[in-house]
Amino acid sequence: ERFQIAGNRRNDYLIDRGAQKAFVGGLGWSGMPGRGQDNGMTESMGVVYKRDQEHLGVTDAGIIRMRRILARASLAFREDGTPPPGVDxxxxxxxxxxxxxxxxxxxxxxxxxxxxxxxxxxxxxxxx
Structure with missing residues (x-):
């Protein structure tokens, strides 16, 4: 619990519905402050999306790159026990x-x- 950011699932990511409707300042369209917005989007996605139905674009380069890193790390761990990056x-x-x-x-x-x-x-x- 001490590592959890303020906006989380238990408090609905501190969403401000009024700010959301008014599109106020730094809260943007989500009405969630700071990383609460990131957490809300990530944690509320549900089950893993079927990748064959995705339509990733240029702005998704980070997602594509991270998936490649994770896939390589997974294969290396399976093949020879190489620990994934960051574990140590x-x-x-x-x-x-x-x-x-x-x-x-x-x-x-x-x-x-x-x-x-x-x-x-x-x-x-x-x-x-």
Whole structure:
């Protein structure tokens, strides 16, 4: 539970129906803030979709690439026991996406470095 983001299945991903209807600001069409929107879309998809009925396009390049990575990793594990990428690097599970504005001329990666890593409540209390 301590690793779960605020918007989740139990609280309907903090959806704001009023904002959804009004298409308000950063909430966009979904009415869900931040990664709650990603979680809502991912977790509510249901059973695995039949891939032969999909119509992936150019904007789905990330999905296509990830499927290839997962397929290769699965085959390598089955064939010779090679662990999948990331299994031996648990610190990667703390990487988070960042959505923010930085002033012109400021390196966005450097400016958001501390936001890109999840912190446990204990770590946050110790650092601040």
């Amino acid at each position: 690097t648990p610190e990667l599970y703390k990487v988070r996406s960042v959505s923010t504005l930085v002033p012109n001329g400021v390196n966005g990666i450097e400016a958001t470095q501390d936001l890109q890593w999840a912190q446990l409540a204990e770590e946050q209390a110790a650092s601040g």
